[in-house]
Amino acid sequence: MANHYRELLTTPGATGLVLASAIARLPQAMIGIGIITMLVEQTGVYWLAGAVAGTFTLANALIGPYISKLVDQRGQSRVLPVVTTFSIGMLLALISAVYMRAPAALLFVLAALAGTMPSMPSMIRARWTQLFRGKPQLHTAFSLDTVLTELAYIIGPPLAIGLSVSFFAEAGPLVAVALLAVGVTAFLLQRQTEPQVVVGHARHTGSxxxxxxxxxxxxxxxxxxxxxxxxxxxxxxxxxxxxxxxxxxxxxxxxxxxxxxxxxxxxxxxxxxxxxxxxxxxxxxxxxxxxxxxxxxxxxxxxxxxxxxxxxxxxxxxxxxxxxxxxxxxxxxxxxxxxxxxxxxxxxxxxxxxxxxxxxxxxxxxxxxxxxxxxxxxxxxxxxxxxxxxxxxxxxxxxxxx
Missing domain, CATH: 1.20.1250.20 (MFS general substrate transporter like domains)
Structure with missing residues (x-):
């Protein structure tokens, strides 16, 4: 087992990609449950907490492919800073709105806008594909990626819940937002593994x-x-x-x-x-x-x-x-x-x-x-x-x- 993983990690750029992606994928596992815990702690209303978190999740699932299509056309380094900054701004606005007990309608609007958060697992897998397309190492890379995703979902939700319960209601989502900023920045600094836009084939109109x-x-x-x-x-x-x-x-x-x-x-x-x-x-x-x-x-x-x-x-x-x-x-x-x-x-x-x-x-x-x-x-x-x-x-x- 060790030989295949050692072979993978000795590939130029692979170790940096693993470390950066380990941080970048954590917010995906934390934000949904963090929104629920924050709203429950602040309002005690479970249906509202679930509905706002569900709005974020659904918006993220539906908007994500179109952001990723833009990434295929223009490149990760051009698109991710813009959409991540916008999503972080909307998440901070949502956290502030909850803290100030804003009307429920505003919470739903901000949650939907925050759903522009890019699908980092897809960005990471695109890089592994760039490195190892058609090679046996891609099998090992995707296996390691899946394991890191499992770890993120083992660590992330308890961390988000624990922060909000132990400190203050907004602590879990705030830490998730900070990790999103740090993780995406670290990820984008790994320029060696960034997929290149395929010239002449990037602007497809169909889905x-x-x-x-x-x-x-x-x-x-x-x-x-x-x-x-x-x-x-x-x-x-x-x-x-x-x-x-x-x-x-x-x-x-x-x-x-x-x-x-x-x-x-x-x-x-x-x-x-x-x-x-x-x-x-x-x-x-x-x-x-x-x-x-x-x-x-x-x-x-x-x-x-x-x-x-x-x-x-x-x-x-x-x-x-x-x-x-x-x-x-x-x-x-x-x-x-x-x-x-x-x-x-x-x-x-x-x-x-x-x-x-x-x-x-x-x-x-x-x-x-x-x-x-x-x-x-x-x-x-x-x-x-x-x-x-x-x-x-x-x-x-x-x-x-x-």
Whole structure:
């Protein structure tokens, strides 16, 4: 395992990219939950907290691909400073508005404008693709990237919550904003790894969603996000039903830890199976293991079941990102990767919402039924689109290596 990661990190510019990206990706994991905690601490109104945070998340998911398209056309160093500065200004305005008890309508407007925050995971993956497109090191790079993302979501939310609860309500979002400024600055200073605009192909007018195979990937990731979102809500409800609310923390940590361990291990392997078949196998295993939590009698068994379920998550994400770099042209890679992230984000929101409705109506355990249904949808989508994915990926590889 060590040899592949050592080979990756000795590539010029790779170590700096890893360190800068570790900071730059943290705000994405902190701001949503930070807004919720801040508003709950200030107002005690949960629906408002969830709605404002949801507005930010939805706006970020929908605006992100268009910002990334602009990045593909003009370059990271020209676009990111502008949109990040604007997003930081809107986030600071939102924090100030909450502090001054401004009308709820203003909070929603500012949250939507703050959603212009760039999709840093997509910017980071675009750089890894620039460094290693078509090389085996890209597999290891995406594995490491997925592990760092898991770590960000393990560290970020508790940090945001802890700051707001321990110091003052606005502390979590303020630290997230500071990390966004520092992280993006450090990221942009890594000029050696910045993707170059592809001259003559940068100004495409159509959406990357029209590229054959991309809709299949985005819809599959939407269903995959719904699995994660529904499990998050169902775990909290299950822990409450077991009269041990605090156990939700280590149950969800087991889910993330399973994904993290699998991601690191998968990055050390070299798989010869065609990429579209790897994708289908990953999707199938994710759907099958998503059934396991339904049969958990207590929090300990649920932790074990979710650890197992998490094992397929990171490797599947690695494979789908690699597949994306094969079928999406270099001139549109950032936009394409961002649409994938958007699919996951919308899926998480939908999964959490549906699970909440079903739990209210049928009880805590029924919430896991959403993840089972999402798994069936995910497998169906990939089965329908598998022939297209195979044809497009084969054609793309042949055109790259005639």
């Amino acid at each position: 990357t969603l029209r590229i054959p195979g991309v809709p299949t990937i985005v819809l599959a990731l939407l269903a995959m996000g719904a699995i994660g979102g529904s499990i998050d809500v169902a775990v909290v409800a299950f822990a409450n039903a077991q009269d041990w609310p605090a156990s939700a923390t280590f149950i969800l940590a087991a889910y993330a830890f399973g994904s993290l361990v699998a991601g690191l291990t998968f990055g050390a392997l070299r798989v010869s199976l065609p990429i579209e078949k790897q994708f289908f196998i990953g999707i199938l295993v994710t759907a099958i293991t998503g059934v396991l939590p339904m049969f958990s009698p207590d929090v300990y068994v649920l932790s074990a079941m979710l650890f197992i379920a998490g094992i397929s998550f990171a490797p599947t994400m690695v494979v789908v990102m690699k597949l994306g770099t094969i079928i999406i042209p270099p001139s549109r890679i950032t936009e394409g990767l961002t649409w994938m992230t958007t699919g996951i984000s919308i899926g998480v929101a939908l999964g959490g919402m549906l699970a909440g409705l079903i739990i209210d109506a049928c009880g805590a355990r029924a919430g896991f039924g959403v993840s089972i249904f999402a798994g069936l949808v995910m497998v169906s989508v990939v089965l329908i689109g598998l022939r297209t994915l195979s044809a497009v990926s084969t054609r793309s590889v042949e055109s790259a290596y005639p």
